[in-house]
Amino acid sequence: MLRILVADDHEIVRHGVRDLINSHEGWEVCAEADDGQVAHDLALTTHPDIAILDVSLPHLNGVTLARIFRQDLPATSVLIFTMHDDQETVSGALAAGVRGYVLKSEGEAQLISAISALAARRPFFSPSVTEQLMEAAVHERRKSALEVFTTRELEVAQLIAEGNSNKAIARALSISVKTVESHRASALRKAGVHTAAEFVRFAIKHNLIRP
DSSP, X not given: OEEEEEEOSOXXXXXXXXXXXXXXXXXXXXXXXXXXXXXXXXXXXXXXXXXXXXXXXXXXXXXXXXXHHHHHOTTSEEEEEESOOOXXXXXXXXXXXXXXXXXXXGOHHHHHHHHHHHHTTOOEEOHHHHHHHHHHHHHHSOOOHHXXXXXXXXXXXXXXXXXXXXXXXXXXXXXXXXXXXXXXXXHHHHHTXXXXXXXXXXXXXXXXXXX
């Protein structure tokens, strides 16, 4: 039997989640709480497999409670079920060790899928949360060396590596010598080097150009 604790300060939400869980064969609600501290106390005595927590709980909010559960009840998987979809809350929940995050606006199907995933020891994040996490990862991660340089800078770098002069590069790319010099200077600056030879070594090392 999968034993689940439900903590939400809205009675109608708790009852709805409880009815959903109890209607599923092999699942049961082992404890309910409308308060974070009460949820913690109940969890210590009931040892649920899964704790479904709202973020906005009195005394101990859901994210803080998730962090405490990770320390006191590491076998309990935490699922956040909330209306809060801002990046700060989602990121905080992940850092606290939650295994699932579902928005109340997304309905019963997502909640059932999340519980099933956590029961199988797999994480679950609803589609909108997953999309937000992916966007955050793309924007916040450190850019690779390839992304730092523009396409034109890489074209100039390749031609430099092949031994072409600025004039030859200008002819090959149908741009002015002054523009070539500008791209060349920008590429050297981004690479943190001072000479064309140093830049070529840098570019080859980071797989920016073909040697």
